[in-house]
Amino acid sequence: MGIRDMLSMAFGNLFKRKVRTLLTVTGVVVGTCAIVVMMSLGIGIKQSMEDMMKNMGDLTVITIRNNSQSPDAVALDDKMLKKMKKMEHVVTLTPVFNMDSSAISIQSKKYKYQGMIYGVYLDTLKDFGYKTVNGELPAAGADKTTVLFGKDAEYDFMDSHKSSNNTIYPQPDKNGKMPEPYVHPMKDKFQVTVNPPENSTAIVKPVKLRCIGTLSEEGGKDPYPSHSIFMDVNFAKELQEKYNKLNNVKKTAKKAGYESASVKVDSVANVPKVEETIKDLGFTTYSMESIRKPMEEQMRTIQMILGGLGGISLFVAALGITNTMIMSIYERTREIGIMKVLGCIVRNIRTMFLIESGAIGFMGGVIGLVQSYAISLFINMVYATNSDHGGGGMMMDAAAGAAAKISIIPLWLALGALLFSTMIGLLSGFYPANRAVKISALTAIKQE
Numbered sequence: 054m055g056i057r058d059m060l061s062m063a064f065g066n067l068f069k070r071k072v073r074t075l076l077t078v079t080g081v082v083v084g085t086c087a088i089v090v091m092m093s094l095g096i097g098i099k100q101s102m103e104d105m106m107k108n109m110g111d112l113t114v115i116t117i118r119n120n121s122q123s124p125d126a127v128a129l130d131d132k133m134l135k136k137m138k139k140m141e142h143v144v145t146l147t148p149v150f151n152m153d154s155s156a157i158s159i160q161s162k163k164y165k166y167q168g169m170i171y172g173v174y175l176d177t178l179k180d181f182g183y184k185t186v187n188g189e190l191p192a193a194g195a196d197k198t199t200v201l202f203g204k205d206a207e208y209d210f211m212d213s214h215k216s217s218n219n220t221i222y223p224q225p226d227k228n229g230k231m232p233e234p235y236v237h238p239m240k241d242k243f244q245v246t247v248n249p250p251e252n253s254t255a256i257v258k259p260v261k262l263r264c265i266g267t268l269s270e271e272g273g274k275d276p277y278p279s280h281s282i283f284m285d286v287n288f289a290k291e292l293q294e295k296y297n298k299l300n301n302v303k304k305t306a307k308k309a310g311y312e313s314a315s316v317k318v319d320s321v322a323n324v325p326k327v328e329e330t331i332k333d334l335g336f337t338t339y340s341m342e343s344i345r346k347p348m349e350e351q352m353r354t355i356q357m358i359l360g361g362l363g364g365i366s367l368f369v370a371a372l373g374i375t376n377t378m379i380m381s382i383y384e385r386t387r388e389i390g391i392m393k394v395l396g397c398i399v400r401n402i403r404t405m406f407l408i409e410s411g412a413i414g415f416m417g418g419v420i421g422l423v424q425s426y427a428i429s430l431f432i433n434m435v436y437a438t439n440s441d442h443g444g445g446g447m448m449m450d451a452a453a454g455a456a457a458k459i460s461i462i463p464l465w466l467a468l469g470a471l472l473f474s475t476m477i478g479l480l481s482g483f484y485p486a487n488r489a490v491k492i493s494a495l496t497a498i499k500q501e
Contacts, residue, residue, distance in 0.1 A: 080370035081417020088363025089425035095356035097459040118337040128310035142323040147174040148311040156296035168209035172289025188266025197288040202238040203278040204270040378485035414478020429460040
């Protein structure tokens, strides 16, 4: 008996008993649909969690804090940063030098800056994921007077000739139009001056600054670029030292160093290892790993529960296939006997029954997969509607501004479900097929 003959007989027997086949296939459809939708919800929830965490901060960035006030504490200085840079899996790092806002004045004509000033390694900003709205990020070897403005830093300039109403707030009017700021970072000229003591007659020469870009406002960055100006850390330290000397500021007992630094790791998986190494040096660290790991374990548990619930449905469907095939054997006992008497190979009889059971699993898998996509689409439509009305809470807020989906069916899940349902059909038909080939030919022929 050729494969074409076995296929013809197998599908002929299936469609001969349409109602029974339909009910059995329906069981597989329900099981497949349940397991795909349940797992798609688990994948969607996990993706929403990851999106939320990305909005909170880069998963591969470690923030180092030097909180110890002891003079014997290890200093977070340039020497220590060079040592950290050589650590395995570290891509890049930068100190974060918080400039004393009273130490210097950044001005453009009569307009004076009142915001935050950070000293960093400017050539590392690209690696840390900073982007520009206008202009570009500085490359290695950029002039020390190069600066970058945060998106709203232009609104932090005040009119020094006015004692009141001297600031423009970045709030749109009733027509949604933003007010014009006093300065334009990419057009105007800026200079920085070290502030002398009050009533001092000392003459301090200003230094010209060159703004080459405006940083975009993205969540999770540390330092946050919105109302800030970024400059070269060595230049910032130089200005601070000039201020200290001019104002007779004495050094504290604490060893010189930075209050914080940021480290970029090559992958999320290596963050715990690098973080532990830094902690061993005596520093306090913070990263998204402390949040990511328990959330990932929670998501894995949810996926197992949802997948298990769908698996139960598919197990029930497997029992249905087994029952259908056993009933088919009882009804076709005489047919099996005649096939044996005519010289049909036992292996072909087994194959024919396996084709029938596998076809039930395959058809149920295909229909179940189509329905799963339809249900997933409906769930996502409802989810998106609730998100637009602000009814989704933390999970929906995390996906704001993106194509939010709570049910995601990747290709591997679709193909896996189809393969799994077919295998369930084959395994469910294995026992009935073996039972069919063991029937005695003479006993089968006598069967009415």
